[in-house]
Amino acid sequence: MKTVSSLLDPLWYERYKRISNLNIRSSIYDVTNRCNLRCKGCFFFSSGEHHVQEETDLKKWEAFIDREKARGVNLAILIGGEPTLCMDRVEAFYKRIPSYCATNGLIKVPRDRFPDMMVGISLWGGGEDEKILRGKDTFAISSRNYEGDPYTYYLYTVTPKQVGRIEPVIKRIADVGLKVHLQLLSNDEGVDGFHWHEGELRDLRVEMDEMLERYPQTVISSKYYHEVITTGMMLGRRFGWRECPSVTESLDNRQPPVRRLIHFYRWAADLKTVHRCCTSATRDCATCKDGAAHMSWIMVNKRDHIISTRDLQNWIEVYEMFAKLYRLIPW
């Protein structure tokens, strides 16, 4: 029988033990239906998930968050809409549960109210791509708001048009003293020229690996994650509905049961509706490129990686990447 210590040297074994007991219970919350941008390809608006009656009573939010905490949630991932349009709701989460705020960075999270809340700023490429997909180059504003912030990183959604052109974006981020994590556009709204082709994905994987080697202090990633997200394959299995771990627990009727995030829910801003998964129900799981879903897919399949030293090290690196993104371990 293969055991963890039989596959790892003492240094790697220590790294494994550092993360093996983190016991993360995350859920995702639409803090608001409103946004100060309307990006092409944003799953929230393209799927109609914003068509719920938003709860506006802060007391009800607080009671809801208390119930979520009692349910065992120990990592609240705040999305939207744009969460920073409702700072009081964000604060209600932050005061109760370790929280992560996904934002477009146009509004600064005030650090006197949220000294150590993790902030992830969405970025969809260089200035031109941002203008096409989001209507403006958000980096100019977000980088000014968050320059040098130790609890902030960019979540860079790479599009097919950026293959071969990632480095200038990474360099801009490094120059303002921030970190970056990479994921891939899923093109939910079928914007022309933004569909992925095999060759582009192959080239992108090489490029992502190069960025990790060239900017190790800036890029929070791992080569195994690059492999899995660009190929959609892990240990010979293909990502899709039968494999995705990020499905809302009450809507998950898959048989036989799938390895999944325990007690994961994605709640709408009415605090009653639940969405199917961490992205949208209208997305085709077979072409989903969501970074968090792929990362979680690897993480929940730990024992399947206890087959060789390299496989287990790959798993550890991905788990460390996740833990760093939420500052559960230091950068």
Place this chain on the structure above:
Amino acid sequence: MPESTESKGIVRRVAEIIIEELKLEDVTPDTFKPDMDLVDELGIDSMDLATIALVLQDEYKIVIDEDDYPRLKTVRLICAYIEEKLAAKQ
């Protein structure tokens, strides 16, 4: 204190359930080390534990609270937990 025959039986049965539920290879209930850390060495996670707990609940007619999972670190500790639950029932 020497382990009772009953405890030995539970240890063996728990090992058997873990091997079966997790589809472990190259190990039998007799060679399974009862003090091996299931998380640090075998790599089991809370979903694995939930699977094992369901079978144990059926087998011993006990309720295993999810908050107790951190206590279930080895086969021997699981056995002690089951005995504690069984004793509380009597």
